[in-house]
Amino acid sequence: MTIDQTLAATAVQSWKMHLERAEKLFFGLSDAELLNPIAPGRNRLVYLFGHLLVVHDAMLPILDIGARRRPELDAPFLVEADGNVPDLPTGADLRRMWTDVHAVLNAGIDGFAPADWVAKHTLVSADDFAANPLRNRLAVLLNRTGHLAGHYAQALLARRS
Amino acid sequence: MTIDQTLAATAVQSWKMHLERAEKLFFGLSDAELLNPIAPGRNRLVYLFGHLLVVHDAMLPILDIGARRRPELDAPFLVEADGNVPDLPTGADLRRMWTDVHAVLNAGIDGFAPADWVAKHTLVSADDFAANPLRNRLAVLLNRTGHLAGHYAQALLARRS
Numbered sequence: 439m440t441i442d443q444t445l446a447a448t449a450v451q452s453w454k455m456h457l458e459r460a461e462k463l464f465f466g467l468s469d470a471e472l473l474n475p476i477a478p479g480r481n482r483l484v485y486l487f488g489h490l491l492v493v494h495d496a497m498l499p500i501l502d503i504g505a506r507r508r509p510e511l512d513a514p515f516l517v518e519a520d521g522n523v524p525d526l527p528t529g530a531d532l533r534r535m536w537t538d539v540h541a542v543l544n545a546g547i548d549g550f551a552p553a554d555w556v557a558k559h560t561l562v563s564a565d566d567f568a569a570n571p572l573r574n575r576l577a578v579l580l581n582r583t584g585h586l587a588g589h590y591a592q593a594l595l596a597r598r599s
Numbered sequence: 600m601t602i603d604q605t606l607a608a609t610a611v612q613s614w615k616m617h618l619e620r621a622e623k624l625f626f627g628l629s630d631a632e633l634l635n636p637i638a639p640g641r642n643r644l645v646y647l648f649g650h651l652l653v654v655h656d657a658m659l660p661i662l663d664i665g666a667r668r669r670p671e672l673d674a675p676f677l678v679e680a681d682g683n684v685p686d687l688p689t690g691a692d693l694r695r696m697w698t699d700v701h702a703v704l705n706a707g708i709d710g711f712a713p714a715d716w717v718a719k720h721t722l723v724s725a726d727d728f729a730a731n732p733l734r735n736r737l738a739v740l741l742n743r744t745g746h747l748a749g750h751y752a753q754a755l756l757a758r759r760s
Binding site: 445574 | 600602603605606607608610612613617637638639713714716717732733735737738741742745746748749750751753756
């Protein structure tokens with residue numbers, strides 16, 4: 439591999455490691471366990487699970503991979519705070535949607551060459567990107583990896599309760 | 600910038616963003632606030648602060664930047680769990696050591712060219728690295744960025760209490 443290919447592959451590997459770890463945790467929870475909060479009065483595990491799903495779904499258009507697959511999840515898991523929406527999807531529903539969204543997302547990610555990673559993402563204007571070329575697709579991937587790592591670490595607090 | 604330079608700079612930017620965010624949170628806490636747990640019965644903020652510091656100090660030899668500067672912090676913040684060591688450093692001590700360690704660490708990081716990032720880190724053998732070139736310095740940086748993001752997200756739970 440060339441240097442740029444190795445750098446891109448290392449970042450993708452980090453994303454997938456964090457993703458697989460979170461998937462293992464959330465997929466292993468029963469519907470009852472999903473209702474546990476990460477700490478007293480804090481978000482429930484089901485909310486973090488759906489929140490990660492919707493944020494990753496939104497990566498599809500941001501990385502120009504494709505259209506959103508689950509825009510209907512924005513309301514319960516992004517716009518509204520936990521507790522404000524009475525009927526959340528079941529664990530089985532979330533697992534099915536998670537698998538679908540990440541299959542499409544990771545297929546797109548796996549198809550990116552290094553030049554694709556340093557390209558503009560769709561939320562930044564051409565002018566802003568010209569002024570700051572670090573506002574690229576890799577920055578989105580790394581930002582979402584950190585977001586995932588954060589909520590995973592919070593979820594661990596509940597799982598170990 | 601070339602593609603490999605942009606990729607490396609984007610990863611370094613992500614590291615520094617996560618670092619600055621955590622520094623702002625931890626540096627803003629009083630000694631009394633540092634003794635708050637992130638959740639009932641969980642690690643205290645002072646422990647997370649020192650733990651991040653010691654893990655980042657250990658990056659110096661792993662990235663081949665230099666020798667550890669604070670190996671004495673391993674006992675209270677890495678080997679022992681929170682609560683097992685009675686006399687922890689004060690907030691002022693931790694802030695001073697944090698600033699020192701990260702000045703050296705980030706000076707080393709800023710000096711890396713893309714080829715340095717895909718080089719072997721010091722914890723992997725030459726044979727293992729030959730078999731898997733993704734066990735490189737960038738993988739260490741991304742792993743530690745995720746670690747930092749996780750503990751930062753946990754610390755937010757205490758701060759907002």
